[in-house]
Amino acid sequence: MTRSARDWVLLAGNSNRPLAQAVSRALGTPLGACDVERFPDGEISVRLLEPVHRKDVYVLATPARTNGLAAVNASPRAWSHI
Numbered sequence: 001m002t003r004s005a006r007d008w009v010l011l012a013g014n015s016n017r018p019l020a021q022a023v024s025r026a027l028g029t030p031l032g033a034c035d036v037e038r039f040p041d042g043e044i045s046v047r048l049l050e051p052v053h054r055k056d057v058y059v060l061a062t063p064a065r066t067n068g069l070a071a072v073n074a075s076p077r078a079w080s081h082i
Helices: 017-027 067-074
Strands: 008-012 034-038 044-048 056-060
């Protein structure tokens, strides 16, 4: 069975945006919309800007930074009311 772009979403943090864009082009799907913000104390906030409820969520993140991990933590709770 072929999956459509509506069934899954690819998210990426800010650690390697050119890589994330290259992967999304290779897969033929846009990156999922999210805002990643780093606070002065080092905490990271990730706000998902599109529904991910009932979708497979793939997070592209490099191990050098933790902003991708914040997206992983946020995605199960995001848009859970939909």
